[in-house]
Amino acid sequence: YFATTGSEPGVLAELLIAGLNQVGILWRASPALQELEELTLDWLRQLLGLPEGFDGHIEDTASTGVLAALVVARSLQPDRRVVVCSEHAHSLADKAAKLLELELRKVSVDDAFRLRPELLELDDACAVVATIGTTGAGAVDPTPAIADACEAAGTWLHVDAAYAGSAAICPELRHHFAGWERADSIGVNPHKWLGVPMDCSALLTRRPHDFRRAFSLVPEFLQSPDDAVNLSELSIPLGRRFRALKLWAVLRCYGRVGLQERIREHIRLAALFEEWVRGEPGWEVVAPRNFSLVCFRKDGTDEENERLLERVNDSGEVFLSHARLGGRYSLRLAVGNFRTTEDDVGLAWDVLRREASG
Ligand SMILES: Cc1ncc(COP(=O)(O)O)c(C=O)c1O
Structure with a gap:
């Protein structure tokens, strides 16, 4: 597995989160929760060296994040029933494909345990899950070549950087992340390597409108005149915890x-x-x-x-x-x-x- 991560600011923020007990079902239910989530995710985007245009929100885990991304990918191309990943991808891809009744096609890896992009056949694929920092070996799939193939085939690209993504805050390690800015969605877990206690998984996407189209469902009793997109319109849960507070505390305290x-x-x-x-x-x-x-x-x-x-x-x-x-x-x-x-x-x-x- 990967080491547990946590830190004093993160733990103290957890205490505050429990005490405040915000239930972020809508912007108006807790404006601070939503505003801080948007702000901290934008700080994280900048720290990771991702360009403007990536929006982020917090999921409990990378598994939920990839499930959400594949829901969006499938909704865009309902006739394509295949998800592609390497044989070393995390089992979150297997689980998401299983839950969505999609077929998972695994591509073999080279001798450094990286997906072999020349083997990609994407005509029937709605999504590819590439990994930067595989669980078994810490391998880095060749994201630029995978992004080329996805663009040519019109296939959604999700980059699973749950573990290694935090390392992108170091410019000298950015070469591992070449091409991830071309992904449609990216998962990075600050709860894996950025000192944020469980649970805090960032989902960043260049396609927030597609997320909203796939997930938005606002029943009458939740409608409001506020000029805000509720985070519940971008993801599976309605209510959300004030997880942004612990990410904020860690980013502010360590810098x-x-x-x-x-x-x-x-x-x-x-x-x-x-x-x-x-x-x-x-x-x-x-x-x-x-x-x-x-x-x-x-x-x-x-x-x-x-x-x-x-x-x-x-x-x-x-x-x-x-x-x-x-x-x-x-x-x-x-x-x-x-x-x-x-x-x-x-x-x-x-x-x-x-x-x-x-
Ligand atoms: C590369 C990778 N992706 C995803 C996960 C699963 O993360 P989560 O527990 O947040 O779903 C792990 C867990 O070790 C991982 O290493």
């Missing part, structure tokens, strides 16, 4: 530079761990490291690596997870908590080597 420092530190720690693994005979890094996730394994069988992971986690000292990469059982170390230090990562490496030799 651009403070958040960049933390992301850079996590990447430094992951790079350090990667160096240790590469330098140790009998251990292997099994995927290119793009962000703060290192995928590796110990010489030996899948079963031996699986047992190693169990022993490491049973120790209670650290917690790692696994992925199957290129058919092989691999271990994953993901850095992402604001309190993780070099000592913690060093401890993880000590525990791994201890349990591997025991």
Whole structure:
């Protein structure tokens, strides 16, 4: 999995959110909630380097966000019943396709676990879900080539950057995000790597009017003369929590530079761990490291690596997870908590080597 993220400003804001207990069903039910959500999402857009024209709102999770995006894509092309993603896409694509009764077509990946765009056939596809920062390997699908194919076929492009998206606040990492500005919709989870406690998933879209066409349903008792598009007209739920307050608190307290420092530190720690693994005979890094996730394994069988992971986690000292990469059982170390230090990562490496030799 990815590390849990959270921070003091985020936690304090959660307390306030619970205390205020806003129920944002309409702009007039809580103007502050809606105005702050629009403002903070625009700040986030700017931090991520996305151009003007992307509107955002907050969903509970990336899974709900992709479901909403696919609802819009399907509504635009009801005759196209296929969604395309790579075999390494998160299972949110499987779940959304299942719920919408669409067929999910998985495209194979190259040796860096990236979707192979030359295999895309989109004539019958209403949407492609590309991933920047896959769950298993942290791989980056080639978004520019995928966007070309989507534009040629008139297919909706959703970019799932739930984990890695927060890294786009660092200009030196923006190359991973080339082409995402051409997506119709993008999911980024500040609750994964930006210090915002669960739950806070940003859905950014260049197509807010299509979202409104697909989702707007304002019954008589909710109609009002206000000159505002209620956020409930852009998404599945009617009522919404004041999640923007915790995103606002985190953005205001850390600022651009403070958040960049933390992301850079996590990447430094992951790079350090990667160096240790590469330098140790009998251990292997099994995927290119793009962000703060290192995928590796110990010489030996899948079963031996699986047992190693169990022993490491049973120790209670650290917690790692696994992925199957290129058919092989691999271990994953993901850095992402604001309190993780070099000592913690060093401890993880000590525990791994201890349990591997025991
Ligand atoms: C790339 C990616 N997308 C989506 C998700 C799911 O996110 P959520 O729990 O917000 O639905 C994850 C979770 O790890 C992920 O890594």
